Amino acid sequence: MTSAKVKPEDFDWNDLGFAYHELPYRYRAYYKDGKWSAGALETSATIPVHEAATGLHYGQQIFEGLKAYRRPDGGVNLFRPDMNAARLNRSAKRLMMAEFPEEQFVEALKQVVQANADFIPPYGSGATLYLRPFMIGQGPVVGVHPASEYVFTIFATPVGAYYKGGLTPTAYVTNEYDRAAHGGTGQAKAGGNYAASMLPGHEAHKAGYSDVVYLDPRLHEFIEELGSANFFGITKDGQFKTPKSPSILPSVTKYSLLALAEEFGMQPEETAISINDLDEFAEAGAMGTAAVISPVGSITHNGDKHVFYSETEVGPQTQKLYDRLVSIQFGEQEGPEGWTVDV
Ligand code: PLP
Ligand code: COI
Numbered sequence: 001m002t003s004a005k006v007k008p009e010d011f012d013w014n015d016l017g018f019a020y021h022e023l024p025y026r027y028r029a030y031y032k033d034g035k036w037s038a039g040a041l042e043t044s045a046t047i048p049v050h051e052a053a054t055g056l057h058y059g060q061q062i063f064e065g066l067k068a069y070r071r072p073d074g075g076v077n078l079f080r081p082d083m084n085a086a087r088l089n090r091s092a093k094r095l096m097m098a099e100f101p102e103e104q105f106v107e108a109l110k111q112v113v114q115a116n117a118d119f120i121p122p123y124g125s126g127a128t129l130y131l132r133p134f135m136i137g138q139g140p141v142v143g144v145h146p147a148s149e150y151v152f153t154i155f156a157t158p159v160g161a162y163y164k165g166g167l168t169p170t171a172y173v174t175n176e177y178d179r180a181a182h183g184g185t186g187q188a189k190a191g192g193n194y195a196a197s198m199l200p201g202h203e204a205h206k207a208g209y210s211d212v213v214y215l216d217p218r219l220h221e222f223i224e225e226l227g228s229a230n231f232f233g234i235t236k237d238g239q240f241k242t243p244k245s246p247s248i249l250p251s252v253t254k255y256s257l258l259a260l261a262e263e264f265g266m267q268p269e270e271t272a273i274s275i276n277d278l279d280e281f282a283e284a285g286a287m288g289t290a291a292v293i294s295p296v297g298s299i300t301h302n303g304d305k306h307v308f309y310s311e312t313e314v315g316p317q318t319q320k321l322y323d324r325l326v327s328i329q330f331g332e333q334e335g336p337e338g339w340t341v342d343v
Contacts, residue, residue, distance in 0.1 A: 004022055006021045013127050014160075017159070018159045019159070021157045023155070026156070027154040030152075031098040031149060049138065050139030055137045056139075060097060062088060062135050063132060063133065064084045064133040064134070066078065066289055067128040067130050067329070068128060068129040069128050070120050070122055071332075072330070079329045079339065080341075082338075083255070088105065091188035094190070100135065108154055120158070126160070130157050130159040131155075135152045136151055167318075168295070169298075171300065171305075172300070173213065175200055177197075178215075179193055179196050179227075180193050180217065184247060188249075211286070214226070217247060221276070224247060228291065229288035230242060230249065230288060232287055233280070233283070234266070234284070234318065239268075240267070240268040240321075243273050251288055253292070264321070278308075281308055295309070
């Protein structure tokens, strides 16, 4: 396996995409005989995997995604890492994997950020250090049973905006595919959900859309989520609504925006949102760690294109939520108690 570690001077911090770069350090911990190893930083980007690992055959694999933000005072924030720790363990339960101690999860994130500190994009660039914790079931198992060994690891990579154009609205489309079943693994951040979304995503991109709007797997009527982000709409009278469904990922960004929308008096609500009722919304957006907030300019459903606020400009309510969220993440404004964690 080739190793191609990068140097800080290789980067143009103002022009980063969402890509993997091999940084010097990653964290690894190993689960064996019912317990986790102490965990340590390692330099190799490759992980030896047993040929009979459940992570390879049966998708016994889960992950997380969060970011480290360089503050104006030079310090570094994590944003609500406790929520990622808790979600990883909910995913682990669903896929019958070992749970990882939540305090150790946050400590491990700090170690990875500190060890790769030269690669945290500077304050003002808008870029961040993306952190990717994940866990795989290790072999040897060939029946469909949970593994007895696991590897937990966290790598980091500097990223800019996930959707090109940042706060520029983009176009989305529904199609006939589902990413997760009702009662399936949609609530878990399981690799298999993302494998299932690759073909629909590819077809949407080929047709000129930035991503798919998944509809509920039973009726194909209610909005679930977007390829890698949750959905929100802001009604004409200023209410913040987001889908409630058992088959979508419980997004940290969504729960944060539900709280911020409350601060703004937007009467936030998690509720069923029919694809046939898009007229009630003045603005719409995608929300997630990678997506942050990305305005949804239009949704095309059964060949009909519905335009929200504008196809070229962000709406005022979306902008307001974005500004507040991002200013908390970067430590410019005080957020609710415990949302930012100093590295
Ligand atoms: N939905 C899906 C399918 C995702 O992959 C993500 C990204 O993590 C989200 C929603 C947003 O979740 P979060 O805000 O926790 O990043
Ligand atoms: C994230 O927002 O962290 C995601 O997981 C999105 C993605 C690139 C799968």
